[in-house]
Amino acid sequence: MLLDFDRLGLFRIVLVGIALLVGAFLLLPILLIVALSFGSSRYLQFPPPAWTLKWYAALFADPDWLSSFATSLEIAVTVMIVATLIGLMASFGLTRGRFPGKEVLRALFLTPMVLPVVVLAVGLYAFFLRLHLNGTFAGFVIAHVVVALPFAIISICNALERFDKSIEDAAVLCGASPLEAKIRITLPAIRLGLFGAAIFSFLASWDEVVIAIFMASPDLQTLPVRIFSTLRQDLSPVIAAVSTLLVGLTIVLMLLASLLRKGKPA
């Protein structure tokens, strides 16, 4: 009754109505930004008086935006690799290991995800002041790996727990060394979890803004930091152009993720 879509009666209209409204609420702001990025109005009038690519031209002509983009990309790719590797090792320990305090360790590894970022940001900022790591590439990578690690560990642990360890044992009995069995059999078998860890780690760094605001120097600013500091001054349509590119990237990542899921054997 309450769970049969076709037998909800009048209430079904209410449910469909709210679903439509929420769908529009979630989607329209994003579409609006995409539309405004092609609009000619400096003051973001909607509908735009005319269509133009000038904000994109301005964006690509500005070395500051380009260097922020490059900085963010470099940091996010490095974080993706480091977090996935460290996360992979930690996940093996957490799923296969037997040692006292394992559950405490698991909780510790996931804490950065639930702690308010601003606390970590302020704490790391003070700590990095002493180590002279603020405003450095290494500082950004370290901070973002801390934030990305829980996502990588959750994704890989899920995959490892679903993977039957007997398959790895079979490879060892077939003559493969334990390491060879992990590399040739286990890693390919949990590759979806690894890709998930990579995508989430990348996004965790790419979208991270709070820590970056504290750590950024005039010479090294990630894209979110530049957007944030620009937004503090005005709502430039150039940001609409940047945002549209970011939405495009999101869609690419979503398609990638759904392709990976489809490619998964039943």
Next chain:
Amino acid sequence: MTRPFLSIQAIEKTYGAVVAVKDVSLDIAKGEFMTFLGPSGSGKSTTLYVVAGFLEPTRGDVLLEGKSVLSVPSNKRNIGMVFQRYTLFPHLSVADNVAFPLKVRRRPKAEIDAKVSAMLKLVRLDRMAERMPAQMSGGQQQRVALARALAYDPPILLMDEPLSALDKKLREELQVEIKRIHAETGVTILYVTHDQEEALRLSDRVALFNAGRIEQLGTGRDLYETPATRFVAGFIGNSNFLSGKLDRRSSTACAIVLPDGVRFDAAPSAAIEPQRRDVEIMIRPDHFRLHNGERDDGLPKMTGTVTDTTYLGEYTLIAVRTAWGVPLTVRLPPGAALPDIARGQTIDLTCDRANLRVF
């Protein structure tokens, strides 16, 4: 004296205070099909995993052709194994699965290709070489696992309940296949199962495990016809147990008195301690003989009431309750069934001395 091919010597495995395996010893000849049979937790799989090298024994040794293998890691033992769960490598095709152990051993490509196709022919899956494991049934997957385990010609093949996830029909089909492959390859097989029928069907010899020890080691016939202990008698085949008192005992004979006063003579059993008086006699359902009271062969008889008869074609089952209330099952071959046995009828039961066992 010939040296045994595989020798398991006084293996013991403990986890803290828990003893999983205790003093297990046995020798296996080259080409033999040996089955470890027993209930869950009896130590049979643990023993197998010690041979595989996944577990280190707390005590004891495992010798292959006279040399200890305990210090050899699993991947260097050159042992084949088929697991209970399907363990095909999910991202590799059937052919690549079978080729894996050969690739790990860096064999030349031509040799690998030839061996893979020979192995797939052996398990009758040569048309499925390019399939992925997810596209195959459980029975097919276990055949591939068997081909993979035999691809590198291991001297020993370990099988850990390989058919327990399959349904009855498929299981019987694969039992025939395994028997054929054993005959064709001559490989020595160590097989673990909790299914007594499977054990008897496949093996040259069976080691029956209970509570971490081997209760009895012998051919299926040994285990069924001359069970060494009460546990073996109860585990292999169907049995009736009757409690009684040991009355007289000599080196060649003993007598047991049942609650209704009937005395049965039997061969004495080594399993009974000298002071013990409370014993059980075991009679297989098909070893009973029924009487309607007209004939007398001079054997002791106990009286019972028929509570049910079930005609099953190949045999007839008759449920009988003894005068003191113990339910018994009697199995009669077709034709032997007395036509006039009916529920509620009183009958006499007897059994040849040779078919009685005392525990």
Next chain:
Amino acid sequence: MASVTATRTGAERVRRQPRPVAGFWPTTPALFLLLVFFVAPVVGLLLRSVLDPQPGFSNYAEVFGSTTYLRVFTNTFVVAGLVTLATLLLAFPVAWFLAIAPRRWSSLLFGIIILSMWTNLLTRTYAWMVLLQRTGVINKALMDLGLISAPLPLINNLAGVTIGMTYIMLPFMILPLHSTIRTLDPALCRAAALCGASPLQVFAGVFLPLVASGLGAGILMVFVMSLGYFVTPALLGGTANMMLAELIAQLVQSLLNWGLAGAAAVVLLVVTLTIYAIQLRLFGFGVGHEVE
């Protein structure tokens, strides 16, 4: 008769030799990283609350004694509460719809939810700044329709923060709710109806109790995430209704008052961890549910 069929309770579980610390070493890089760059900095900040500028509890006295700071606490809880309520009201019917609607519709809505969730946080906040500003789309539309004569103040105040945060938090309420409702068996509700219960009785007596765990997880998660949020309040809120995370950032960035910032951080942490402890106790791990 002792009918002996072997027990079929599955294979014996075989475990490897239990060494006291087997398989610990792979966790050491992650452990080292977190101890040095997570635990140490956070603990360092917390310690500053009682050590900076001099040892004692003066920072806490100031945080709890000043009306300015108390207003920030109140405001933080008000915003988090409003956001939680708003997301709950919107998310519940949506999660319900997702669980029972025809697959084509639900996967379309799912796609929108995931797109919104994965879109850069600043992009989403920027969109609402554009929409809510004085000359923005919403004010313009309302004025064109003749509903208002002067632009409504929608940004840099409580309304702006609440709308923006609701937008951001909505997926975090929909997803746990949906994963609970999805597991319900329609037969349960049908059975209740057959027993004579009215739709309202079925809803209150069967449906709600069964989804209580998902509801609780979603509510606590959204509330606790809202408490510590920084970016959206900083851009959509006004100075009059500053939230705790902004206060901490400002104390450090503008005032360099580390002791006070540490004390505020302790307050935020204590509240956050308490709520997580409640959640863990009541519902187990609500975090890390699978995102489809």
